Amino acid sequence: MTGTHVLLVRHGQSTWNADGRWQGQADPPLTDVGERQAAEAAVRIGGIDSVWASDLERARRTAEIVAEFLGTSVHVDERLRERHAGPWQGLTRDEINTQWPGYLTEGRRPDGYEPDDSVLARALTVLDDLARAHPDDHVLVVTHGGIVRVLERHLGGDDGELLPNLSGRRIHADGDGRWVLGDRVLLLDEGSVTVPGQL
Numbered sequence: 550m551t552g553t554h555v556l557l558v559r560h561g562q563s564t565w566n567a568d569g570r571w572q573g574q575a576d577p578p579l580t581d582v583g584e585r586q587a588a589e590a591a592v593r594i595g596g597i598d599s600v601w602a603s604d605l606e607r608a609r610r611t612a613e614i615v616a617e618f619l620g621t622s623v624h625v626d627e628r629l630r631e632r633h634a635g636p637w638q639g640l641t642r643d644e645i646n647t648q649w650p651g652y653l654t655e656g657r658r659p660d661g662y663e664p665d666d667s668v669l670a671r672a673l674t675v676l677d678d679l680a681r682a683h684p685d686d687h688v689l690v691v692t693h694g695g696i697v698r699v700l701e702r703h704l705g706g707d708d709g710e711l712l713p714n715l716s717g718r719r720i721h722a723d724g725d726g727r728w729v730l731g732d733r734v735l736l737l738d739e740g741s742v743t744v745p746g747q748l
Contacts, residue, residue, distance in 0.1 A: 558717035573634030590736035591618035598686035603629035612691035631693035635661025
């Protein structure tokens, strides 16, 4: 098979994942669980030529753990950051429901919340740059749930389910430079799975 193959993966559990806080572009670190998840996932990935990551610590550190196991380095790119969640950053669902009643159930978002088209534009731009840099390679991209879900919707495959930590989606670039959706992937044993409730 030719063309760039990408495995988009959500980072390991962060402290705010564990607390149920909406992260956006805030920068909480991994928990000890998240560090162990990254180490477990590293053993399962295999066949990776390059590792890219968001510059936010939870994704960058996940990528570093995997890359160290694979014997490679991490290319960090801020365009792979989670969407900015505006005034929801740092809040739990209960706090959001108190301050913005009905917004979550109705799919509404506050002013300052980065819209899908902005997230998609930067995600596609970085993927196209990645494909030019790594033609015919297999690339791991450690990013965030919001990025993966927006790309899934754009490519016609979002099943609506929340992404566990260290899960993601395979995509590849076809001969015409279009991105094609592949399978969802979970890189952890069932006993290690954590599912943040935000995105």
